[in-house]
Structure formats: structure tokens, C-alpha cells
Amino acid sequence: MAMATAAVASVRLATTNALPRATQRSRDNEACSALNSAFFKNSIPSSSRSSRKNLKTLNDGSRKGICVRVKASTSDMVKEKALPADGQLISRHEGLDLYEDMILGRAFEDMCAQMYYRGKMFGFVHLYNGQEAVSTGFIKGLKKADYVCSTYRDHVHALSKGVPARQVMSELFGKATGCCRGQGGSMHMFSKEHNVLGGFAFIGEGIPVATGAAFTTKYRREVLKDDSADEVTIAFFGDGTCNNGQFFECLNMAALWKLPIVFVVENNLWAIGMSHYRATSVPEIWKKGPAFGMPGIHVDGMDVLKVREVAKEAIARARRGDGPTLVECETYRFRGHSLADPDELRKPAEKAHYAARDPIAALKNYLLENRLATEKELSAIEETINELIEDAVEFAEASPLPPHSQLLENVFADPKGFGIGPDGRYRCEGPGFTAGTAQV
């Protein structure tokens, strides 16, 4: 799919009249206004327009050859945004930055698959191939101090946020040099330095944690009187999660207290083998935002430039103190749910449709067509990234496994929590504890 040379973003916007307008207290210099602002005119031919999907399933759960065309319904509030004066959606530098980040995500995940099948990593590994535009589009718009909270499909979120590939790969290999000392694994990527709050195995349970980080920002501003506290939190989760109670409970609380959070739904249409349309009474997830008093946006998640435009506005909105936004990104995972998933339920036609909308290919075409980069430059980036990934693998291979002594160290922040033993000493003071052999 080619991104047209003219303006590209097509965003479906649903707002309610009750939403506050932009406040005076606008932090950023961009002309970011409240989400009643206009968006770019869509000039993509309608056949490849996003958010149309050829759906397979009838309501009775049987799958027949009938294709049902699903449309997200339009709100009257959809507006269009004028292009910047110079006609450039993105600068060369920004474009290359985005490209490099997406290539990193893709190359890393491809290497994970290789390593998994070679027996270097184990368990459940969920790869992000195809969804790179969402991670890059949002996370590249954040500061280091901003928080990201993810799910089990978290490798690329961690990488986009700045966690070194070496640390992520080591963690996947279960080595002591991993970002979580080998104790978390694929589904539990955390980084205090880069403010990655996880990595959660159960869907939905990261959303309240993200809401809590946003609450901390508000608390620091209003109770601790710290005016510099303007961190934004982004919670990433999937379509399956949007039927879970924690999703709705957190939409409510975030809107109620106007927390600086963006809820990003990575709707890849499948929750393992459960089609979104078989699981959800109202499949348009973006519609659920206004029900709780926040804007609900639907964006083409295969197009990093569109995602980036929406992300800019949503992040700015949160940073200003205007509250949360719900963004539904229509996206697709090119691989199965996990490396253990045979991926037999998804139809080849659907996969082909989205493969043609590969976000990396799309950005590459855009950069080339708009003469923001040359083939040679882009290849050089790919080469650099490949070397980075190779280095990460070598590092992980060479790193030691965690020693026995590590077993008990991080169960408690204060190891007195293991209690007082029969001899009157705290258990953590005994040699068995530091050797990891104590029965606690």
C-alpha cells in the first residue's frame, strides 16, 4: 500500500459535547488543540482505506464463505486537518527515526522466532510483527520520564521506549544480565530507568497499573505541588482486553479524575483464536470512550504517520491536564498469537490484505517518494540494526545464567519479610538465604 504523496491521515473521531476545550495551560509549541481540531484529508484510494474488514463469521459462530463488510460508523464530528504550510508531514530526521525504530522492532522479533526454534528461549513468546506502527507512532512521541505499560506482547514497546536490545534479548534467554535479571521473561519486561511498567501475563491487569502511574503524576502536581510533574502514561492492550472489567473500570476512573493517560487499543482483530467480532457485542471500541467521558479515536494502525498524528494530540491533551483519550488502532499481527500458536483460524485472504499494508514498507515508500531518504540510506539503517541484533544475541549467549544465590533476593524489597527463624535471627541474615538454599 502506498501512502499518497499528499496528506495522509484519516482519523475517525467521536467526541461528546461535554468535553472540555483546550485550556490556556498548553505546554507544547505545536498547534495542538483539543481533539475538535481538524485532521488531514484522506487521499488514499478507498479500496485500501483502513477500518474496512472482510469478516468471516456469522453471529451463530459458524464460518461460511460469506463476507460481511464491517464499517465503523462515522460521527458527525469528523473534521479534517490542514497540512502544515510547507506540505511536510514529517521531517527527514523524524522519518529516519521512525523507520529505524520499526526496523528494530521487526528485526528483533524475527530474531526471537529464530532463537526460539533453536531452543534459546522458552515458554510463551508473543511477537509483534506487523504492529510496529503503533509502538513507534506512540512511544517515539514520549519523553524518557513518561510511562509505558504493556501486555505480554511487550518486547517492542520496551525497545521503542529505549530499553537496550541486549537487555531484552538477555531477559528472553533467561540470563542474569536481562532487564529483569532473568526473573521475568518474555511477558514481564520492566525497566525502571526507561519507565516501562511491565509486561503482564494476564490481559487487563496492566491497565490499572498504568492508571496508577497517571494518578501519581496528578498527585505530584496537586498534592506535592510539583509543577514539573507532567508525565504521561500510555497503556497498551488488545481487542480482547476491551471486554474485560478492568478496562471499563479504568476508563471510568481516568475520566473521572482527568488522569494524564492514553489508552491505546491494539486491535489486531484476534484474541488467540477468538475473532473480535465473535466476542464483542459492539465491535467499535473507540465508541466506548465517549460513554465514559473521553474522546474515542479510531486510526489506521498500519500507518505510522497517522498513528503519530493521533498520538501527538492525545499525548499533548494528557500533558495539558485535559484528561485521558481512548485510541483504537486497527492493526494486525503477521504471526500467530504466540510462537506456539499454529494460527490456523485466520484466513489467507485476511493475512494477505494486511501483509500488503505492512507499515514498514509503507513508510519506506513514503520516504522514498517524498525524497526524504534514499534506498542506500534505508539499507544502511537496516544493516546497522541487523548488527545491533546480532550483537544482542551474542551478548545474551555469552551472559551467565542466574546463580542459585539469586533465587530469594527479590521476593521482598525488605528481606526481613521472610521473618524470624527459630534461632532468633532474621532468616535473611543466615547463609542459606544468600546462597538461595534457605527454606523460607
Place this chain on the structure above:
Amino acid sequence: MERDPTVCVIGEDVGHYGGSYKVTKGMAEKFGDLRLLDTPIAENSFTGMAIGAAMTGLRPIVEGMNMGFLLLAFNQIANNCGMLHYTSGGQFTIPIVIRGPGGVGKQLGAEHSQRLESYFQSVPGLQMVACSTPYNAKGLMKAAIRSENPVILFEHVLLYNLKERIPDEEYVLCLEEAELVRPGQDITILTYSRMRHHVLQAVKTLVSKGYDPEVIDIRSLKPFDLFAIGNSVKKTHKVLIVEECMRTGGIGASLRAAIMENFFDELDAPIGCLSSQDVPTPYAGPLEDLTVVQPPQIVFAVEQLCKH
């Protein structure tokens, strides 16, 4: 909360209402609505929110309006509260206190009469303490707030009206230590929360009958203070556990195993354990009384054990 501005309370009706048992009465006026956060009815999510806030620098106290409601937060308590310090490789601490009134009250019905200590005790990474008097309630609360570990503090619905003279000066109790309530020679009675008071009632009868029981309020439900308990067992050689949680898989079950494992040679008799019946707490008064351990049962059990 005066000492540390990052301490806040999160729960239903903790702010304007002052708490369902008035634990936070008057505090919202003093500290504001954000420090005494009245939440919507969404235990799992606001507990998770407190965990996220704790990871990012605050020290929240989550109140379950009735402890039983925290069953709805089991996902967050087990998966995140206990585990995240470990799965993050020690990067994030969760200095959270989860507290609330639990236990069997006066005809509150089955769902409002729950004891959650047995359900949470297996979660690694959590500490659990139970208070039983105004003195230890204050001291344990302060210790729990200051601890870097997630702590569940079990209060009891029937104990809020207790009155006691407590020190004016600040004191903080140790989360891992048990409390010697009454020294004795004949038998070690281990108990916690409301059953401490039933035990003390029984002790009056026992003393008049010539027995000299040693009573220890274990306070720390997880981990057990095996030093205090062991010293007592070595002295009396007989143990009776009196608890309010269910017989099956309760604190008593774990405590029995721990004592047997560590102090088997010191025992002259099998460890006795009086627990609540494995029955959903009935509404009718007489039936409710039958599910919970009463002083005459304690007296009888001590007499039996002391025959050894």
C-alpha cells in the same frame, strides 16, 4: 500521613464518609480529596491503581470496605502486588498497605463475614499482619506504612470499639514479631485478632481452675515469628492454636506444620487447633456462634491437652 506526604488512602467511602468503620474520620477535611481518595466501586482496578502508584513513588493504603470485597482484587493482589518486585528483577518496589475489617461480626451474613488470611497466605512476596488491640493496631499500621514490602493488615469488624490507653509518644511495632500477652508454664496458646479476646476470657476460667497458660498473639500471620513461638514451645511442650479462619488450609494449618517441622522434639502432645467450622457463616445468631470458636471450647481443649 503528616510525616510523609506520599502516604495516601484509596478506597470506597474513605474520604467524605470517613470510612465505613470511621477509621479515616475527619481526614479528608484535613488532607484533601486526593489523599483520601473516594473511589468508585471497582476493587480490582483501584487496587491495581494503588499498585501502579506505589511503583511510581507513592505509598498508598488501600482500604477494603469490608475485607471480603478484596476478593474482587485477588487478581491484582496475587499477580501484581506480590509478584512485581520479583518479576521486575527488583526494579520496582510496592510499598503498599492493604487493610480492612474482616472476620465474623454480629449476624452480618456469610459474605460479610469472611476471613481472607488463608487465601492470601500462599502469595509469595506479601507480608500479613493482624491487629487485635488499639495499641498493636496503631503500631502495626505505622510499621506497615513504613515497610518497603506490600503488607496486608487484617482488622476485625468487632474490635473497632475497643478502648485502651496508648503511649503519647510515637511507637512503631515490628511487623515480624509476635506479642507475648500472658506468660505461663502449662501450655502455649497461639492466637490472633478477635480470638485473642476469646482466649483471654477462657484464660480467666482456666486460671481459676489452676492452669497457667502462656498466651501469644502471633500478630504476624506471614511470616511466623518462630523464635517467640519456639521459645514458648520449649517451655510448655504443649501447643493450642485458636484462630477464626476456616479449618481447611487456614493459618492454623500452616502454623501446625511449621511448629512440627521445627520443634517436634519439644512437643509432649499433638498440636491442637481450634478453627472456625468450614461453614458459610449463617445469619441466625445461635448458628453463627457455633461456627466460631467460643471460650468454653478453648477451656475444654486446654484441659484435654494438659492431660498429656
